[in-house]
Amino acid sequence: MILGARAVSKAFFGNPVLRDVSIELLPGRIHALLGENGAGKSTLINLLSGTLAPDRGALVTDGRSVPALSPRDARRLGIAVVQQELSLAPHLSIAENIGLGVAPRRFGLVDYRRLATLVAEVSAQVGLTEPPHTPVGKLPLGRRQVVEIAKALARRPRVLILDEPTSSLAAPDVSMLLALVQRLRAQGVAILYISHRLNEIFGFCEHVTVLKDGTVTADRPLAGLDPLGLVRLMVGRDPQDLFPAYRSTASEEVVLQADEFRTVGAAGVDVTLRRGEILGIGGLVGHGQEAFLLGLGGAVPARAARFQIRTAEHVRTAPFASVAQANAAGIAYIPADRKKEGLLLPHPIAFNLLLPSFAHDRMRRRRRAQERTITQALAQRFGIRGDLLRPVQALSGGNQQKVALAKWMPLAPAILLLNDPTRGVDVDTKREIYLALRAMAAEGKAVVLLSTDTPELVHLCDRVMVFHNGRVATTLAHSDATEEAIVAAALGLPEHASMTEAAA
């Protein structure tokens, strides 16, 4: 074994991300790492490449066991990572980026002559034809990914970790990469390959490790597995009674209808939203779901062939030009990043709860008594306990999320857009949030729930729209919305209907 992890665990702020995970990378083997969003893949890569240290467990390099690696150790051991979030400096040239941290030196200076030779060599291997003095920021995203690959090669890797390398590559570069990976395997490089594209996994990987909720559900040769089997290993959770019993409160009354809705990152979306309905939005991160939600909420420019909002008080026929307009029309957007976008952390809970209400006419002047009535009612309804004058950052993540949600209630929104409301939230609070969402739907609000947690889509939602590559891959009714069907559609597998039958 050239590099491995032995029973490593890692938690962030008390949330376990990896639990007793072991993995072994062997020379000349292409090892696939699979898992849903948030399963712990990125954390595992960061442990193996020395950017994070495990809380427990050990890393193994060339048979030696160490508690953690530093980026320097990783470089010395020949561990190179092709990052998904690019590690490039846009104002430096292609050559300097490739040589960053490993450039040949002469008399303490960067030896640009030898650097040029090195760059020419790795550029030829990856088909990088741009002049090496070009600033990386001038390249399109796909070409930057090619530079990223060249940069990893310049480190003469014995272990190469590729984190979704093909997600931003153009088709010819994808075949270049696949050929390159095969060549490196032949040279005895150990390769860890992370991808959501199952055809690539089955194309050339030999061994697979599947992560689910931070634990390993499979560590075995790929032979004998089919795509459906892999999907099942990624999702098959134990049934939990985390979710309230499903009971639809959807009416026939349409509150929002859009045809050919488009925004930056999503296009051709047809959507109908009914009173009392919870509409789920699923898909892999970055496939247009968030853009769609932001477009509906007026936060990014959007267009639609036909657009209609018809709530009790508002009729509107064009997408919103601003968040304030959307709020005024009874639409509230609850962002995923509550610490940055949803709350003013150093300010009191009560102040955060009142913030959206200040835009209302009757609140133009501060009236303490009225404010107290509002905040106390909200705190009681959402179970926010303790002194409301404490700064909101004193609350746990889950209770912060309740504040971020509760603050919109005084505006009585007819449509709620929620972006991953249970991210980083503990189980008990999750259940409270689920109950609150169901209660709001029962009141007649329409709820759009974007979630990276597939079971939420399965158990809470009346319908689920699954995005793939900026478009709606499929819309599933509650009865068809199994985890397998959602994940399969998110991965772009064509026939979800037959999959659900096979999975049943």
Add this chain to the structure above:
Amino acid sequence: MSTSAIRPLYWPIQWRRNEGLGALYIVLGAFVVLYVALFPGILAPGAVNKFVQGWFPTAMVAVAETIVMLTGGIDLAVGPMVSLGSVVAASTMQTPLGVFGAVLAVMALGAGTGTIVGAFVAIARYPAIIVTLAMSFIIRGTALLILPRPGGFVAPAFSDFLAGNHPTTIVLVLVLVMLWKLYQATPLGVGLIAVGDNAEGAYRSGVGVVSARMFAYAVSGVLQAMTGLYVAAQTGSGDPLIGEPLTLSAIAAAVLGGVSFLGGQGTLRGALAGSLLMSILINVMFFMDLPLVAQYVVQGLIIVITVALPRLRGARSHTA
């Protein structure tokens, strides 16, 4: 691939980094033409030398500020540091240390102060704006403690050598350019831009993020303190407040020269051109007998216009 196909790399890289300064060069060129048209006497050899001597302190502090801004930081203590440099120079030169000792003391002062600031920013991770704001008070106070009012001693021969009728300052500009090119060719110089551009990526790539930042602040400190030495030579004395206007001039010149507040973007050429534009502007307005207040307004307008020009052009090409 044969080695004959390998092209030289360093100079094309440096050249490409200066793309986007076109608007600045056009404005600068226009002002040079205006200046020469108004005062043809500037073209006499002695006059050019005097002009360069007047410009040199602004150029030095602009470069010092650029280095710090490249890391994504900022230095608000530039002016006080120049003052302290002049004060230390003027109070050490008459001691047995002599001129040579004074130069060494000033350099050590700059490097030491810069390293302390760098440690606070790079290791303790305090925001540069707060650290350097605090430093500006400490340094100003120290300068006033050492020399409460202008005075001290600067060797006349030293003054004559730097700021007399010899082209020493022009040589110093060339030395500055060459030292910069040397800095840029070191791993620390590449790290300087990488750290400001993408600190996380640089760390993951094995760049010494802390050392790159600390070295940048130390180099910047030396340049600032040496500016004080130069100013002391020019005026023939130490002055605890002489550098005050230079803090904002340095930032303004760097911004004019295309140096980004976000880090990673900026060049020596830009800083020099920016500071040159500021100097010419002040001279032109001075010779035109504009009141001081009007000079400030015009300076501000020129900064806004020069910074806005490329953005406006960029915005149009995006929508097109």
